[in-house]
Amino acid sequence: MSKVHNFSAGPCILPQxxxxxASEAVINFNNSNLxxxxxxxxxxxxxxxxxxxxxxxxxxxNVPDTYEILFLQxxxxxxxxxxxxxxxxxxxxxxxxxxxxxxxxxxxxAAKMGKVHEIASSKDKNYNYFPTNFQIPxxxxxxxxxxxxxxxxxxxKKTPISRIPxxxxxxxxxxxxxxxxxxxxxxxxxAQKNMGPAGTTLYIVKQSALGKSGRQIPTxxxxxxxxxxxxxxxxxxxxxxxxxxxxxxxxxDNGGIxxxxxxxxxxxxxxxxxxxxxxxxxxxxxxxxxxxxxxTFVLTNDGLKDEFxxxxxxxxxxxxxxxxxxxxxRASMYxxxxxxxxxxxxxxMKEFTQKFA
Amino acid sequence: MSKVHNFSAGPCILPQxxxxxASEAVINFNNSNLxxxxxxxxxxxxxxxxxxxxxxxxxxxNVPDTYEILFLQxxxxxxxxxxxxxxxxxxxxxxxxxxxxxxxxxxxxAAKMGKVHEIASSKDKNYNYFPTNFQIPxxxxxxxxxxxxxxxxxxxKKTPISRIPxxxxxxxxxxxxxxxxxxxxxxxxxAQKNMGPAGTTLYIVKQSALGKSGRQIPTxxxxxxxxxxxxxxxxxxxxxxxxxxxxxxxxxDNGGIxxxxxxxxxxxxxxxxxxxxxxxxxxxxxxxxxxxxxxTFVLTNDGLKDEFxxxxxxxxxxxxxxxxxxxxxRASMYxxxxxxxxxxxxxxMKEFTQKFA
Numbered sequence: 001m002s003k004v005h006n007f008s009a010g011p012c013i014l015p016q017x018x019x020x021x022a023s024e025a026v027i028n029f030n031n032s033n034l035x036x037x038x039x040x041x042x043x044x045x046x047x048x049x050x051x052x053x054x055x056x057x058x059x060x061x062n063v064p065d066t067y068e069i070l071f072l073q074x075x076x077x078x079x080x081x082x083x084x085x086x087x088x089x090x091x092x093x094x095x096x097x098x099x100x101x102x103x104x105x106x107x108x109x110a111a112k113m114g115k116v117h118e119i120a121s122s123k124d125k126n127y128n129y130f131p132t133n134f135q136i137p138x139x140x141x142x143x144x145x146x147x148x149x150x151x152x153x154x155x156x157k158k159t160p161i162s163r164i165p166x167x168x169x170x171x172x173x174x175x176x177x178x179x180x181x182x183x184x185x186x187x188x189x190x191a192q193k194n195m196g197p198a199g200t201t202l203y204i205v206k207q208s209a210l211g212k213s214g215r216q217i218p219t220x221x222x223x224x225x226x227x228x229x230x231x232x233x234x235x236x237x238x239x240x241x242x243x244x245x246x247x248x249x250x251x252x253d254n255g256g257i258x259x260x261x262x263x264x265x266x267x268x269x270x271x272x273x274x275x276x277x278x279x280x281x282x283x284x285x286x287x288x289x290x291x292x293x294x295x296t297f298v299l300t301n302d303g304l305k306d307e308f309x310x311x312x313x314x315x316x317x318x319x320x321x322x323x324x325x326x327x328x329x330r331a332s333m334y335x336x337x338x339x340x341x342x343x344x345x346x347x348x349m350k351e352f353t354q355k356f357a
Numbered sequence: 358m359s360k361v362h363n364f365s366a367g368p369c370i371l372p373q374x375x376x377x378x379a380s381e382a383v384i385n386f387n388n389s390n391l392x393x394x395x396x397x398x399x400x401x402x403x404x405x406x407x408x409x410x411x412x413x414x415x416x417x418x419n420v421p422d423t424y425e426i427l428f429l430q431x432x433x434x435x436x437x438x439x440x441x442x443x444x445x446x447x448x449x450x451x452x453x454x455x456x457x458x459x460x461x462x463x464x465x466x467a468a469k470m471g472k473v474h475e476i477a478s479s480k481d482k483n484y485n486y487f488p489t490n491f492q493i494p495x496x497x498x499x500x501x502x503x504x505x506x507x508x509x510x511x512x513x514k515k516t517p518i519s520r521i522p523x524x525x526x527x528x529x530x531x532x533x534x535x536x537x538x539x540x541x542x543x544x545x546x547x548a549q550k551n552m553g554p555a556g557t558t559l560y561i562v563k564q565s566a567l568g569k570s571g572r573q574i575p576t577x578x579x580x581x582x583x584x585x586x587x588x589x590x591x592x593x594x595x596x597x598x599x600x601x602x603x604x605x606x607x608x609x610d611n612g613g614i615x616x617x618x619x620x621x622x623x624x625x626x627x628x629x630x631x632x633x634x635x636x637x638x639x640x641x642x643x644x645x646x647x648x649x650x651x652x653t654f655v656l657t658n659d660g661l662k663d664e665f666x667x668x669x670x671x672x673x674x675x676x677x678x679x680x681x682x683x684x685x686x687r688a689s690m691y692x693x694x695x696x697x698x699x700x701x702x703x704x705x706m707k708e709f710t711q712k713f714a
Binding site for chain 2: 003004006008009010011012013014019020022023024026027032033034035037038039040041073074075076077078080081105108109112190192196197198199200216218219220221233234235236237238239240243318319
């Protein structure tokens with residue numbers, strides 16, 4: 001069978017060599033003659049995996065020693081709740097920037113726990129831009145942002161200047177570009193974009209910021225619980241963590257964040273250039289706020305939909321159907337997507353226009 | 358390399374054919390030329406997996422139509438909280454039977470939410486028995502039990518007769534024997550014993566019992582959230598659910614619960630018979646309450662520890678070191694463990710006694 005060009009929005013493409021190693025580990029891990037998934041998480045073999053994964057995060061993102069790194073469960077959706085429990089002062093408030101469906105869910109969850117200031121929202125234009133002009137209330141416990149919005153194809157280009165702590169859901173762009181961890185008190189991210197398979201969630205947290213919300217936090221939602229136990233308070237999701245470790249190792253071996261950021265910039269430039277110059281396509285997100293991870297675009301002539309769909313399917317392109325909230329197409333170009341696959345899509349777009357324009 | 362006899366307490370042994378299929382799916386799932394872990398959870402391929410997994414649970418455990426089946430995250434530890442949120446009436450109370458470390462954690466979590474009646478505890482004898490003589494307070498919202506206690510090697514032999522709803526953490530013995538689902542309003546179980554790899558948690562819940570706690574339940578902890586979205590409110594842990602589905606299919610193909618219960622009874626009888634008849638060994642749990650899943654035992658002469666350890670290691674036995682709270686040994690004999698491996702352990706025990714008694 002020929003190669004699939006996998007533009008899925010998540011779970012999404014992972015490096016081929018990672019998949020190969022992961023597949024082998026399911027049969028025989030570390031020459032133990034046991035499967036990775038049938039051994040104790042307390043075994044030296046797996047404790048090493050967890051430690052390697054943590055160390056790779058620290059090295060790749062240059063995480064200061066004052067921050068702890070955790071691999072938990074529940075996705076960003078449980079992160080919404082965890083963030084509010086650990087950081088929103090009892091009787092206090094928090095500020096949220098509403099940049100899309102997930103940002104809004106984060107906000108709604110916090111609103112169940114206290115007062116929420118929606119200090120900016122791009123809902124008025126179907127979330128097609130990333131608001132930058134807002135006042136941050138000084139009495140809020142934190143400012144919450146969603147750095148990349150997969151559905152709407154927008155991405156934060158500059159961290160806001162804030163006198164209150166910043167919490168960021170980076171599920172869909174972590175490890176895709178350089179970040180300054182010290183700008184944040186908490187970063188959290190579901191694994192299933194640039195880090196690994198669905199089933200684990202990364203937390204990077206400034207330890208000194210914890211224990212101050214004045215709330216009684218349920219055990220599993222208390223980040224201090226997991227810090228004390230090195231992410232092994234209960235049985236961790238062994239396979240998702242292992243594959244995340246492999247993916248981070250792949251990233252490091254190839255040149256780390258600097259290397260991937262350059263490639264991601266090139267891939268995005270290649271596709272957006274075609275979208276902008278091809279008369280049959282139109283981007284949906286505001287140019288300045290376009291996501292390097294998820295490019296959203298529509299046909300200028302909807303009557304040609306069947307023709308375009310047939311062409312990309314013939315080219316073995318997969319997963320570019322747009323989300324129902326935007327329509328059209330969404331090409332997700334996460335870390336493991338080679339520029340060659342983006343080129344295939346661009347070629348199809350060109351050929352389509354030659355035929356039908 | 359020769360076969361490992363894997364007595365790990367969890368994550369634990371899984372069927373070889375399941376591991377083989379899982380390994381293949383990580384490279385190429387359903388002949389899609391995509392890995393299972395890099396495709397959308399909304400793809401038909403994965404939606405089918407989820408549906409098959411649910412149907413297998415329903416069929417194997419004879420789950421009535423009035424019950425919903427969910428595959429979530431967080432392990433039983435998050436289940437402790439989820440159970441209390443969904444079932445303990447606001448301002449009300451709940452009754453807990455304290456049969457070990459995990460039962461006690463469940464109780465402690467509920468105690469943060471309301472009044473808890475610890476109606477029975479075997480802590481006085483280091484949890485070596487399963488209390489059966491207790492009064493269930495009629496004002497409590499539910500009775501919580503932990504059906505099998507991995508650390509202490511005890512198992513509930515008969516569901517209590519109760520006029521209030523029963524909630525059971527069945528993490529370590531679900532699918533090992535026949536149960537009557539209608540006896541419970543909620544059953545929950547981490548996957549990593551008889552169901553699959555760590556990373557997903559099964560919930561079987563009587564739908565009509567939900568929505569009555571009078572609490573504002575956080576979105577991710579509200580079982581109704583997940584019922585409405587068929588366990589796909591957010592991205593599910595794709596790989597753990599897939600492997601659970603394969604393991605349940607393996608169980609069905611081989612004869613289902615009746616088949617495995619008979620084998621589990623035979624394995625347990627074989628090992629306990631040796632423990633009882635061999636002068637160098639002694640069981641730690643009360644005979645009537647012994648677990649078919651986890652047999653805990655100690656040497657009658659601790660001075661021979663090194664000799665015994667050397668012998669089972671030579672026989673390629675793995676994972677029988679006891680938990681620190683009990684000491685000695687723990688042989689876990691979950692569904693996928695063949696009786697041949699139990700026989701190998703019994704043979705080592707016999708040989709050990711011939712040499713050293």
